[in-house]
Amino acid sequence: MITSNPRHLRGSYDVIVVGGGPAGLEAAVAAQEAGADHILVVDREPEAGGILLQCIHCGFGLHRFGEELTGPEYAQRVMKQALAHRIDIVTDAFVLDIDLQRRVKLMTREAGVSLVEARAVVLAMGARERTRAAVRIPGARPAGVFTAGMAQRLVNLYGWLPGRRVAILGSGDIGLIMARRLTLEGVEVAGVFELMPHPNGLNRNIVQCLHDFDIPLHLSTTVVEIHGHNRVEKVTVAPVDDNLRPQLERAWEVECDTLLISIGLIPENELSERLRLRMDPVTRGPVVTSAMECSLNGVFACGNVVHIHDLVDFVSAEAMLAGRSAGLFAIGAPLRPDNVRLLPGENVAYCVPHTISTEREHTVYMRTRRRLEACKLRLVAPDGRIVHEKRLRYVFPAEMVNLKLKPVILQHFHDDALRIDIVGRSAER
Amino acid sequence: MLFDVLIIGGGIVGCAIARELSRYRLEVALCEKEVEVGFGTTKANSGIIHGGHHAAPETLKGRLEWEGNQLWDELAADLGFGFARVGELTVALHEEQLPVLDRLLRHAAVKRIPGVERWEPARIRSEEPALSHDILAAVYAPTTAVVNPYEACYALAENAVQNGVTLLTGLPVRRLHQKGDLWEIVTPGACLESRFVINAAGLYADVIAAMAGVQTFTIHPRKGEEYLLDKRLRGLVKRVIFPCPSPVSKGILIIPTYDGTIMVGPTAEDVHDRADLTTSARGAQTVFDAVRRLAPGIHEKDVIAQFAGLRAAADGEDFIIGPTAKRGFINVAGIQSPGLTAAPAIARSVVELLRDERLKLDLRDDFIAKRPAPIHFAALSTQEQIALALRDPRYRRIVCRCETVTEGEVLDAIARGACTLDGVKFRTRAGMGRCQGGFCTIRCMELLARARRLPMSAVTKRGPGSWLVCARTEEEKADAT
Numbered sequence: 001m002i003t004s005n006p007r008h009l010r011g012s013y014d015v016i017v018v019g020g021g022p023a024g025l026e027a028a029v030a031a032q033e034a035g036a037d038h039i040l041v042v043d044r045e046p047e048a049g050g051i052l053l054q055c056i057h058c059g060f061g062l063h064r065f066g067e068e069l070t071g072p073e074y075a076q077r078v079m080k081q082a083l084a085h086r087i088d089i090v091t092d093a094f095v096l097d098i099d100l101q102r103r104v105k106l107m108t109r110e111a112g113v114s115l116v117e118a119r120a121v122v123l124a125m126g127a128r129e130r131t132r133a134a135v136r137i138p139g140a141r142p143a144g145v146f147t148a149g150m151a152q153r154l155v156n157l158y159g160w161l162p163g164r165r166v167a168i169l170g171s172g173d174i175g176l177i178m179a180r181r182l183t184l185e186g187v188e189v190a191g192v193f194e195l196m197p198h199p200n201g202l203n204r205n206i207v208q209c210l211h212d213f214d215i216p217l218h219l220s221t222t223v224v225e226i227h228g229h230n231r232v233e234k235v236t237v238a239p240v241d242d243n244l245r246p247q248l249e250r251a252w253e254v255e256c257d258t259l260l261i262s263i264g265l266i267p268e269n270e271l272s273e274r275l276r277l278r279m280d281p282v283t284r285g286p287v288v289t290s291a292m293e294c295s296l297n298g299v300f301a302c303g304n305v306v307h308i309h310d311l312v313d314f315v316s317a318e319a320m321l322a323g324r325s326a327g328l329f330a331i332g333a334p335l336r337p338d339n340v341r342l343l344p345g346e347n348v349a350y351c352v353p354h355t356i357s358t359e360r361e362h363t364v365y366m367r368t369r370r371r372l373e374a375c376k377l378r379l380v381a382p383d384g385r386i387v388h389e390k391r392l393r394y395v396f397p398a399e400m401v402n403l404k405l406k407p408v409i410l411q412h413f414h415d416d417a418l419r420i421d422i423v424g425r426s427a428e429r
Numbered sequence: 430m431l432f433d434v435l436i437i438g439g440g441i442v443g444c445a446i447a448r449e450l451s452r453y454r455l456e457v458a459l460c461e462k463e464v465e466v467g468f469g470t471t472k473a474n475s476g477i478i479h480g481g482h483h484a485a486p487e488t489l490k491g492r493l494e495w496e497g498n499q500l501w502d503e504l505a506a507d508l509g510f511g512f513a514r515v516g517e518l519t520v521a522l523h524e525e526q527l528p529v530l531d532r533l534l535r536h537a538a539v540k541r542i543p544g545v546e547r548w549e550p551a552r553i554r555s556e557e558p559a560l561s562h563d564i565l566a567a568v569y570a571p572t573t574a575v576v577n578p579y580e581a582c583y584a585l586a587e588n589a590v591q592n593g594v595t596l597l598t599g600l601p602v603r604r605l606h607q608k609g610d611l612w613e614i615v616t617p618g619a620c621l622e623s624r625f626v627i628n629a630a631g632l633y634a635d636v637i638a639a640m641a642g643v644q645t646f647t648i649h650p651r652k653g654e655e656y657l658l659d660k661r662l663r664g665l666v667k668r669v670i671f672p673c674p675s676p677v678s679k680g681i682l683i684i685p686t687y688d689g690t691i692m693v694g695p696t697a698e699d700v701h702d703r704a705d706l707t708t709s710a711r712g713a714q715t716v717f718d719a720v721r722r723l724a725p726g727i728h729e730k731d732v733i734a735q736f737a738g739l740r741a742a743a744d745g746e747d748f749i750i751g752p753t754a755k756r757g758f759i760n761v762a763g764i765q766s767p768g769l770t771a772a773p774a775i776a777r778s779v780v781e782l783l784r785d786e787r788l789k790l791d792l793r794d795d796f797i798a799k800r801p802a803p804i805h806f807a808a809l810s811t812q813e814q815i816a817l818a819l820r821d822p823r824y825r826r827i828v829c830r831c832e833t834v835t836e837g838e839v840l841d842a843i844a845r846g847a848c849t850l851d852g853v854k855f856r857t858r859a860g861m862g863r864c865q866g867g868f869c870t871i872r873c874m875e876l877l878a879r880a881r882r883l884p885m886s887a888v889t890k891r892g893p894g895s896w897l898v899c900a901r902t903e904e905e906k907a908d909a910t
Binding site for chain 1: 870
């Protein structure tokens with residue numbers, strides 16, 4: 001285990017980073033490279049690295065490191081980099097609160113509860129999993145209903161199995177990965193049930209985790225009841241109609257002792273809410289500028305706390321940006337302002353950042369609402385003029401769309417708001 | 430073992446009786462079939478101490494409701510559990526409901542409940558702005574309170590044990606025999622003897638009565654589904670909001686629970702299976718349709734947890750409290766709403782019944798009325814938190830992120846008797862927040878395993894059969910056992 005718990009906490013830091021996953025660690029390093037001196041990363045686990053530590057499969061790092069790594073390998077690289085930069089990382093610790101003056105109420109094993117001042121704060125708390133209650137699955141409340149990520153933690157970090165025969169609700173990536181992982185551990189996976197007519201995870205995971213292991217994927221199907229008094233005994237599943245309403249007369253029962261729930265992630269924004277940051281109702285994360293600054297000066301955010309990413313590599317990129325901005329803010333360097341608001345338009349659920357500058361280069365991340373083929377991404381001025389157009393072969397909600405925006409694209413654009421549309425041929429079944 | 434009084438059933442009623450009896454020089458046992466007390470009807474209770482004006486004064490319920498209500502302040506102060514008199518509004522949405530409000534005002538007048546008054550729409554809107562503008566009038570009662578029912582139950586049981594009561598959990602009663610002046614209580618583990626048996630078996634009270642040979646009533650389980658909403662809705666209503674009651678139910682309420690979380694429910698549905706704790710899509714629909722009429726801003730999307738409980742309604746709907754044809758066997762049955770409210774008064778009346786049955790009741794001079802209250806870290810001020818963490822390193826680690834529960838609180842809960850994940854949850858709130866145990870479950874399991882010297886595979890959610898994890902290989906399985 002690599003740790004670098006500081007012996008003593010300082011009374012004030014240039015930058016305090018909440019969360020020691022890839023987002024937090026990358027941000028800390030970037031803050032230091034931007035000129036900040038005293039940087040503290042706070043992580044609630046005994047070891048920093050975040051959820052990557054339990055993601056023992058590979059597929060990480062192709063963009064960031066140019067090679068394919070496992071989750072722990074990726075974590076180790078960013079961790080080593082942080083240690084090389086002599087960043088203070090306090091683990092088994094917890095940020096209880098942050099006030100508007102950026103005073104951080106911190107709990108650590110060494111010092112107990114203390115109040116520490118920060119010139120800049122980076123929010124990098126990641127995400128939590130949606131639970132059974134989010135979709136209100138009726139039925140009993142036995143033991144044996146786990147979120148997929150919790151099952152992953154049990155198996156990969158603790159060496160325990162969540163059960164012997166498992167049904168999985170939702171085809172999110174963690175659920176798909178766990179279908180394969182549990183099969184390899186000798187657990188029977190009765191099937192993956194997805195409410196939508198299309199899978200919710202990356203295509204490569206459908207192929208490598210389900211098809212390669214003959215695990216059935218039931219699209220347009222959902223769990224309508226959980227049975228079992230003490231422990232899960234079975235679940236009732238039913239196909240859904242076009243309005244996603246279960247067709248109970250066509251329901252069937254699946255014998256299992258475990259139900260894994262893999263129905264998506266929600267940005268972990270308790271602290272953001274306490275800070276009363278302006279939030280985006282779609283991402284459920286804070287509204288951010290192109291410098292990843294939130295609606296409160298000196299508070300920055302990156303990674304899954306802002307919006308849910310597909311790949312950690314993009315988290316790293318976003319975190320470097322946030323960390324750099326936080327570092328600059330801490331040393332009193334002015335952050336250059338944005339002059340254009342980005343507005344999600346047709347078939348665009350959201351875009352991050354929420355504002356950009358016509359003077360600089362940006363990567364804009366967005367998610368689409370529907371599957372489209374042969375599509376065009378359009379930047380549209382308030383008067384309806386198309387400022388820029390880019391062809392995309394296909395888009396679907398499970399895969400984030402990245403747009404590189406260069407000043408040259410916007411050189412003749414002088415308004416203050418830019419709408420993003422993605423139009424094309426519907427690929428819905 | 431020979432006891433003076435053996436109570437069957439460790440719900441709020443059984444625990445209140447045990448605590449009340451622990452004031453006297455008696456050998457008292459409390460026998461609970463589940464592995465922890467409060468795991469039956471009590472854990473799913475709405476947590477309302479009713480204002481006193483709902484039940485008609487001529488019923489036993491009606492009398493004990495108001496008597497019980499007045500005993501809760503002292504109980505909460507002595508036993509250190511959360512209790513707040515937040516008040517209630519019973520609202521009328523239609524002209525034909527207005528007479529119901531008049532009836533409530535009459536009940537209050539007869540029982541001399543202070544402060545109960547009628548509110549007109551302007552007052553309602555200024556005091557509770559989230560409520561529907563369709564509300565015609567309301568009855569306000571300042572006497573209504575909220576409490577965490579399981580916390581109260583644990584507090585009563587702990588204090589009873591402090592005062593010498595023998596607590597026997599995980600011990601279902603199989604048979605009862607009357608042998609002369611004594612009752613023989615047969616359980617899978619042990620055969621117990623007692624002069625008096627108090628039947629506080631809740632949903633199974635008729636089964637226990639039949640074992641004693643006095644089956645004079647039947648319990649009809651009536652299910653109630655409840656839905657907990659995200660804490661971002663904290664403060665939506667300040668008081669408990671009731672619709673006008675129907676003959677079988679007080680209706681579907683909006684409850685600002687003691688911890689601040691808003692809860693909506695319960696439904697009222699007669700069921701046959703006494704173990705049916707399932708929630709249903711229909712139940713959710715019923716609840717949200719009903720509460721949206723009261724407060725239009727409430728939405729299903731904010732649900733963080735759902736659960737169901739069963740009310741132990743008896744024939745005739747009133748409480749059945751009293752001696753039976755079999756000497757020494759006393760029923761405390763059919764304790765449905767307002768059972769939680771009435772519980773302290775029920776306990777007192779059971780003592781009087783025992784006195785009438787010529788049980789010698791001598792007050793102990795070493796009775797300990799106060800229980801050291803458990804620490805709730807999240808409820809402390811920053812200065813108190815700093816001082817506590819400085820003093821005790823167990824309060825330097827967060828176990829539950831949503832509810833800010835520390836390792837010290839979980840260890841304290843285990844020391845006080847929690848032996849399951851649910852036991853830890855009900856005592857500390859770990860796992861009750863919006864992530865529903867995603868973060869804390871493994872941490873709580875580890876602490877339970879370590880403190881109770883169990884392998885992880887032996888840690889359960891709520892007792893036998895509710896296992897959480899299993900070993901990966903046969904060898905590990907062998908190691909674990």
